[in-house]
Amino acid sequence: xxxxxxxxxxxxxxxxxxxxxxxxxxxxxxxxxxxxxxxxxxxxxxxxxxxxxxxxxxxxxxxxxxxxxxxxxxxxxxxxxxxxxxxxxxxxxxxxxxxxxxxxxxxxxxxxxxxxxxxxxxxxxxxxxxxxxxxxxxxxxxxxxxxxxxxxxxxxxxxxxxxxxxxxxxxxxxxxxxxxxxxxxxxxxxxxxxxxxxxxxxxxxxxxxxxxxxxxxxxxxxxxxxxxxxxxxxxxxxxxxxxxxxxxxxxxxxxxxxxxxxxxxxxxxxxxxxxxxxxxxxxxxxxxxxxxxxxxxxxxxxxxxxxxxxxxxxxxxxxxx
Amino acid sequence: xxxxxxxxxxxxxxxxxxxxxxxxxxxxxxxxxxxxxxxxxxxxxxxxxxxxxxxxxxxxxxxxxxxxxxxxxxxxxxxxxxxxxxxxxxxxxxxxxxxxxxxxxxxxxxxxxxxxxxxxxxxxxxxxxxxxxxxxxxxxxxxxxxxxxxxxxxxxxxxxxxxxxxxxxxxxxxxxxxxxxxxxxxxxxxxxxxxxxxxxxxxxxxxxxxxxxxxxxxxxxxxxxxxxxxxxxxxxxxxxxxxxxxxxxxxxxxxxxxxxxxxxxxxxxxxxxxxxxxxxxxxxxxxxxxxxxxxxxxxxxxxxxxxxxxxxxxxxxxxxx
Numbered sequence: 001x002x003x004x005x006x007x008x009x010x011x012x013x014x015x016x017x018x019x020x021x022x023x024x025x026x027x028x029x030x031x032x033x034x035x036x037x038x039x040x041x042x043x044x045x046x047x048x049x050x051x052x053x054x055x056x057x058x059x060x061x062x063x064x065x066x067x068x069x070x071x072x073x074x075x076x077x078x079x080x081x082x083x084x085x086x087x088x089x090x091x092x093x094x095x096x097x098x099x100x101x102x103x104x105x106x107x108x109x110x111x112x113x114x115x116x117x118x119x120x121x122x123x124x125x126x127x128x129x130x131x132x133x134x135x136x137x138x139x140x141x142x143x144x145x146x147x148x149x150x151x152x153x154x155x156x157x158x159x160x161x162x163x164x165x166x167x168x169x170x171x172x173x174x175x176x177x178x179x180x181x182x183x184x185x186x187x188x189x190x191x192x193x194x195x196x197x198x199x200x201x202x203x204x205x206x207x208x209x210x211x212x213x214x215x216x217x218x219x220x221x222x223x224x225x226x227x228x229x230x231x232x233x234x235x236x237x238x239x240x241x242x243x244x245x246x247x248x249x250x251x252x253x254x255x256x257x258x259x260x261x262x263x264x265x266x267x268x269x270x271x272x273x274x275x276x277x278x279x280x281x282x283x284x285x286x287x288x289x290x291x292x293x294x295x296x297x298x299x300x301x302x303x304x305x306x307x308x309x310x311x312x313x314x315x316x317x318x319x320x321x
Numbered sequence: 322x323x324x325x326x327x328x329x330x331x332x333x334x335x336x337x338x339x340x341x342x343x344x345x346x347x348x349x350x351x352x353x354x355x356x357x358x359x360x361x362x363x364x365x366x367x368x369x370x371x372x373x374x375x376x377x378x379x380x381x382x383x384x385x386x387x388x389x390x391x392x393x394x395x396x397x398x399x400x401x402x403x404x405x406x407x408x409x410x411x412x413x414x415x416x417x418x419x420x421x422x423x424x425x426x427x428x429x430x431x432x433x434x435x436x437x438x439x440x441x442x443x444x445x446x447x448x449x450x451x452x453x454x455x456x457x458x459x460x461x462x463x464x465x466x467x468x469x470x471x472x473x474x475x476x477x478x479x480x481x482x483x484x485x486x487x488x489x490x491x492x493x494x495x496x497x498x499x500x501x502x503x504x505x506x507x508x509x510x511x512x513x514x515x516x517x518x519x520x521x522x523x524x525x526x527x528x529x530x531x532x533x534x535x536x537x538x539x540x541x542x543x544x545x546x547x548x549x550x551x552x553x554x555x556x557x558x559x560x561x562x563x564x565x566x567x568x569x570x571x572x573x574x575x576x577x578x579x580x581x582x583x584x585x586x587x588x589x590x591x592x593x594x595x596x597x598x599x600x601x602x603x604x605x606x607x608x609x610x611x612x613x614x615x616x617x618x619x620x621x622x623x624x625x626x627x628x629x630x631x632x633x634x635x636x637x638x639x640x641x642x
Contacts, residue, residue, distance in 0.1 A: 022360060023469060027552075028398035028537060029364035029460075031467045036357035039343060042441065043350035044457060046409045048448045077349035088367045088409075088455045120363065127369045129450040134409045136365060136457040139350075146343065146352045216349055231348075 017116035030120035038140045043074035049130035056178040062193040064107030071137040073197035073268045077216040079147040079206035080139030082115040088134040090127035151213040152232035156273035158293035161201045163244045166191035168264025195268035204287045214272035220263040222313045225302045235298025240306035244290045338437035351441035359461045364395035370451035377499040383514040385428030392458040394518035394589045398537040400468040400527035401460030403436040409455040411448035472534035473553035477594035479614035482522045484565045487512030489585025516589035525608045535593035541584040543634045545592045546623045556619025561627035565611045
């Protein structure tokens with residue numbers, strides 16, 4: 001490989017969208033001019049080869065795109081405008097070529113163009129075994145308007161901005177079938193390989209000016225509901241029959257259905273709560289919601305109503321250990 | 322291990338120093354209120370087990386402290402005040418205990434208290450083989466005052482803010498002797514295990530209001546001089562006999578001397594250029610400098626003057642590949 005400095009410089013043109021970047025790649029650190037009246041939002045997410053992806057489950061471009069997308073999804077969940085990103089990548093001494101790393105960056109570039117976001121720096125190191133990509137993003141939200149998970153109140157409705165269970169279904173196929181399952185038209189495969197962060201919803205929620213709690217569904221609807229319930233000091237009730245396209249998963253055992261739909265994770269739409277009036281207003285703002293439950297007084301619990309019975313969802317969803 | 326959320330929450334108290342943190346750990350991303358009149362500086366550095374450290378070469382606390390220190394050094398090189406940091410850590414499925422990871426964080430906490438810096442978020446994932454720690458820092462510098470490496474001009478002096486070669490000498494001993502070499506009093510061992518970022522100098526340079534180019538010496542004096550020379554479109558001349566304590570390394574072969582002193586890296590003081598008048602003023606401001614050379618008209622080359630001969634230093638210093 002070329003030396004790091006030359007190499008990062010060679011991939012950086014075409015990532016410059018913001019005139020506020022005073023100095024990006026090429027000095028000790030990046031300098032970005034901040035605007036008064038805004039809060040800065042920062043997030044980091046890391047993807048590890050053989051844990052979060054393999055060359056069998058993900059095209060190279062999709063690996064890069066997703067490493068950025070999962071971070072943009074964190075910005076979306078705060079209602080922030082995506083602005084800048086920094087990439088730290090640990091490249092194994094064998095098994096990966098410079099061209100392959102370039103493909104990963106080109107996948108990031110695709111999503112960076114969409115929002116648009118500037119690549120303002122990074123660090124490239126070597127590692128013995130597996131590829132590790134860590135992306136840090138920053139974004140901007142109007143002062144005091146970030147969407148916090150602590151804003152839920154009894155009487156709110158619980159909503160989703162997209163379908164869940166899709167990414168789990170896609171991963172299941174990819175683990176069984178490998179590259180044979182790659183299919184740009186299959187919505188399950190695409191949900192795992194090319195998730196779309198719901199920035200449009202996050203921004204729409206902030207622009208509505210209403211009280212709205214939100215999380216992205218990265219760790220599954222059960223876990224994310226639990227975070228909202230705990231942070232807000234309320235109970236959350238999920239109604240099984242209201243989950244979008246719940247029938248689509250009817251071929252699975254009951255246990256497997258709940259695992260994929262409620263704990264599968266990686267769907268990267270938003271889950272949140274708002275008053276019934278606000279939910280109706282959001283629909284009018286062209287932000288369609290799936291209403292899947294409600295918020296009641298309580299102490300941080302999540303309930304599942306299914307087939308006329310109600311049970312507590314313990315332990316949340318997917319955790320990283 | 323506990324689940325990630327509880328665990329990060331359990332280590333986060335005691336990291337909260339800044340009232341500008343609206344929401345840190347515990348939501349999808351961090352929200353930090355920005356001040357008008359300042360530029361934001363961001364940097365990331367990654368440390369990989371068996372590449373940048375081993376349990377034999379570094380105490381656990383020192384691993385954490387250094388992972389943060391090398392980033393703070395990037396802020397120092399821009400003249401920024403350190404503010405916040407985010408930690409992404411990939412923990413191997415075996416070989417590391419939760420207590421050991423706690424020790425790493427406690428090492429970060431030591432340095433975070435000094436500046437002070439808030440831990441505002443993070444991501445913890447699992448990995449099959451070796452530990453990977455990636456730290457992102459942000460800091461603040463007065464608008465348009467960041468110290469850039471492109472500010473050098475012919476007639477400037479080249480300076481160091483500390484001694485070089487120490488970290489390379491320490492690493493050499495640690496690789497040969499392992500834990501037996503651990504010694505809190507040995508300046509070489511300490512230079513490798515517990516580098517002190519030169520924030521005092523960076524801030525002093527900015528506060529002087531003068532034109533000053535700066536880099537931290539993370540990749541060795543030869544490489545960092547080359548970056549300044551190229552970014553500024555000048556040549557830089559290093560005078561061997563002026564290097565601080567150059568005699569201390571006289572027991573080595575000439576080749577080894579140049580390797581440790583000029584290409585060893587990881588010393589984490591600053592290297593920079595300023596006019597002779599500015600250098601004198603900095604000394605008066607209680608910022609003592611080692612003057613080690615000069616800047617002349619040129620095209621991005623670095624020269625070494627040694628024993629009456631002058632040769633070009635090619636290829637810079639240590640690179641990560």
